[in-house]
Amino acid sequence: MSGGKVWAVGLDFTAIDFETANGFRGSPCAVGLTKVRGGRVVEEASWLMRPPANHDHFDYHNTRIHGIRSEDVAGLPRFGELFPEIGAFIGGDILAAHNAAFDLGVIRSGLEVSGLAGPAYEYVCTVMLSRRCYSLVSNSLPFAAEEAGVPLVNHHDAAEDARACAGILVDIAARNNANSIAELYLSLGLELPRQDAFDPARDGLSKPSIAALSAGNSPAQVRPFLSGWPEEGANPLPNADAEPSHPLYGQTVVFTGQLAMARPEAKVRSAELGARPESRVTARTTVLVVGDGFVASDLRSGRLTGKARRVLELHDRGQPIEVLSEGEFLQMVGGHAGAAV
Secondary structure (H helix, E strand, O other), X not given: OOOOOOOOXXXXXXXXXXXXXXXXXXXXXXXXXXXXXXXXXXXXXXXXXXXXXXXXXXXXXXXXXXXXXXXXXXOOOEHHHHHHHHHHHHOOOOEEEOOHHHHHHHHHHHHXXXXXXXXXXXXXXXXXXHHHHOOOOOOOHHHHHHHHOOOOOOOOOHHHHHHHHHHXXXXXXXXXXXXXXXXXXXXXXXXXXXXXXXXXXXXXXXXXXXXXXXXXXXOOOOOOOOOOOOOOOOOOOOOOOOOOOOOOOOOEEEEEOOOOOOHHHHHHHHHHOOOXXXXXXXXXXXXXXXXXXXXXXXXXXXXXXXXXXXXXXXXXXXXXXXXXXXXXXXXXXXXXXXXXX
């Protein structure tokens, strides 16, 4: 984060990125942290760790993405043992994460299954800000980092991803002439979201943790690929009481390709979070979720479904629409299977 940028003297925060061992978000195996003061990186930290007990199996899909294996963390402290150090590094800072619903969820679920208390955090989602301030067909971390002029060589290295997230936030603040997170959110007409404190003696578990505990220690089962057209299912109405800070809230979502999650279930999940699922790409569409193993880099290689090509055409004509991999979608909804963002 150097060059011609004008540094915002009050732009203080800590960027965070987790990698997980499996599809349960409470299975962190690595974390990267970047502390920013006055718009400049002043300190960084990263740890490999064993996920919480009974949630420490490594799924092939996750390992293929980040390269971390069970033997790489054997004998290392578990998340619960490391959290005091992680929490001390964060201190009272606002947290920034690229797809904050996932990374804040990792903290919450990791604490829940470890039986530990944790503080409240105000946080910033750079996916949401990228969507608001850039005009990209994908707001995945590599695309947003490129737009921000931030180097990102080893995507899914937690330390490098946290540093890239920090750079994106600094760039977006500079583009909006904001000298602090509060000023940035005020200029965009947004409210800073907050994750409440957690006390295991007082608070119930979140839905992802309940599901993981119900499943026991067995790895999540991924639905096998089925030939033919996927069942489309009904289009449920969006949940009016959903959290407005979630990246799917208020979006009109269409699905294409084979998903590891049944498409009707994906529609229900998105509607619960305030999205409006539909069955075909139209002028209303704002998000297309692509299955078939699609990752954001496929937008450059041309390995796309017909719906995805239609989205690119609409984006080129000025329609604010973006493409998500199924992995990104699953991170947002707290579902299973590894996620590539």
